[in-house]
Amino acid sequence: MVVSGSPSPDAPESGPATVPGLTVAAVARRLGVAPATLRTWDRRYGLGPTERTAGSHRRYSATDVARLDYMRRLVNTGVPPADAARAALAADVAPAAAVPGPTGLVPPPTEAVDADIDPLFADVAPSGAGAGGGNVIPLPDGSPAVRGLARAAMSLDPIACGEIVRETLERRGVVWTWDELVVPVLVGIGRRWEQTGTGVEVEHLLSESVTSALTGVTTRLRAPINPRPVLLACAPEEMHSLPLFALAAALAERRIGARVLGARMPHDALVAAVRRTGPSAVLLWSAYPTSDGGAQALQELPTMRPAPVVLTGGPGWTEPAPPGVAHVHDLTGAVATIARAVGV
Ligand code: B12
Structure with a gap:
């Protein structure tokens, strides 16, 4: 199965409709993932650049980018990174188109973290963590889905936030999605704001994504049973x-x-x-x-x-x-x- 990218899976990787070899910084900007995260995925999971320039610099091909985008989406929905990487390596991906997708507008999170810590995961505190300073959303006992939504919110990625919330609404219904997925992330974001005074942009973006997903459910009701609203x-x-x-x-x-x-x-x-x-x-x-x-x-x-x-x-x-x-x-x-x- 072809999982993402251009309509022509057989298109040559360096043709005009695809991404020419990209640097780590360019891919980071395009996917809204920190450069250090990409380096970690390369080192740990072998999801690195496969092209080389004449000067022997490594560059990401269109297929490399599509694989990374697939990996990012899986991680955002709560799939553990090692499993997501295995799936991304095995997937039959279509090369990413040269035009930047919506996520191409998202600047990567800051790189001011230990190079050995994957910043995408440093954004979200591990289970049981208490404080919510810096880049961390405190999520005591956060489930993988909660951590996925928190990551998507911290990456300011409305597409991933919307996908996670909509999928959960479909599978689990509104009450479960609100109580078990959305509220824990909102409470974590609120706590982080209280402790650091930062993250209002995350709060706004997540609120908009959640509102829009919930409105999708509400507007499906065509014939309410109550005559008085x-x-x-x-x-x-x-x-x-x-x-x-x-x-x-x-x-x-x-x-x-x-x-x-x-x-x-x-x-x-x-x-x-x-x-x-x-x-x-x-x-x-x-x-x-x-x-x-x-x-x-x-x-x-x-x-x-x-x-x-x-x-x-x-x-x-x-x-x-x-x-x-x-x-x-x-x-x-x-x-x-x-x-x-x-x-x-
Ligand atoms: C998203 C958000 C915003 C968004 C709101 C967007 C929107 N369209 O709703 C924006 C950016 C506009 C905003 C603004 C502000 N916010 Co604000 N915000 C939040 C945040 C992160 C989530 C709010 C939310 O929906 N929570 C989910 C609800 C449900 O949580 P809850 O009410 O605590 O839930 C309890 C009960 O109500 C019940 N419950 C849960 N769900 C439901 C559903 C129903 C139907 C019922 C009946 C009960 C219920 O269960 C919970 C346990 O008891 C909270 C953090 C938090 N902890 O909630 C802060 C928070 C509410 N905000 C806060 C503040 C201070 C502000 C601002 C003053 C400053 C700021 N942060 O910019 C402004 C202005 C507020 C104003 N004048 O109204 C504080 C309030 C502190 C207080 N109570 O004194 C909080 C708690 C953050 C914090 N930790 O300090 N905010």
Whole structure:
């Protein structure tokens, strides 16, 4: 089987449609992998450059690049490097095209690491590691898939992030993907930010990739079973909308239609949305405690019959829930409570 590259697997390796011999730096830029990682893969697994220039410099051929790209994708999905290398060496790859792929835009991670430590793997702390300084995302007990997603996020590779999350959504469903794959990486990234003040770009890129994968699940729902919608919104100053997309996708799997009103929902806009849609349930998310936490909005919701079930979610709700409001603690609980509210 031909696993990637140009449509013509038989194309000559140095023809105009393929990559001429590339240096390690050029391949690193193209794949978004640090040069030291490529040298390690060469030394450890024999995935090195096979071309030589007249001056006897080693250069990567188009097929070498395609093999490395295949290896990188496997590693990003959590396959152990030695297994990924074996598969890449055995694969019938098509030579990589000369035009840089989207990953060609990704700059390699910094090389400021011990040459013997593969920086791709140094990006992600080994199981049981505590601190999250420098290039490390702390992932105590991270599974291979969690480590793969963390690596893809640290490489700022939206294609790999999207692939990993979408594949897991297909295989395991929304709740498992959110609880076991996405949240551990988000928590690790948050901890790293707390300790080093760095990584907001990683946070943004991963949030966008996850949101888009979850929206893919939500938009598949064409005929919701609930005539009155579920409204999901963030408290007025709240930007952490991601859990709302996870909840909407998990509800969509149960054919419950929800409308995500997104980040920073002003009080009066929420009130207007409730009045206009007559929802069966309203959930207000707050991750970051603010002065009013959005409780004011909940007290100002219009009275209607039947009244919507009103819920709060997220660690930003530090005060007890106002009367008539229930707090949900996790995704499974939120889905179950809302399913009851819509009568399924
Ligand atoms: C992604 C992210 C962002 C993104 C949000 C993008 C988006 N579209 O959502 C951006 C970059 C915008 C952002 C901004 C900021 N962020 Co931010 N962010 C995060 C991060 C990494 C993940 C958030 C997330 O979705 N977490 C997953 C959720 C679910 O985690 P959780 O709520 O803790 O989960 C618990 C429960 O809620 C429950 N649960 C889990 N899933 C679900 C689902 C449902 C439906 C329910 C009901 C419950 C539930 O289980 C968990 C255990 O109890 C967190 C790190 C973290 N630990 O969460 C920081 C974090 C939330 N951010 C933080 C901060 C400080 C900020 C900023 C102020 C500064 C900054 N980092 O730039 C700004 C502005 C925030 C604002 N005004 O709202 C802090 C908050 C600290 C605090 N609570 O006081 C955190 C915790 C990072 C940290 N370690 O310090 N952030």
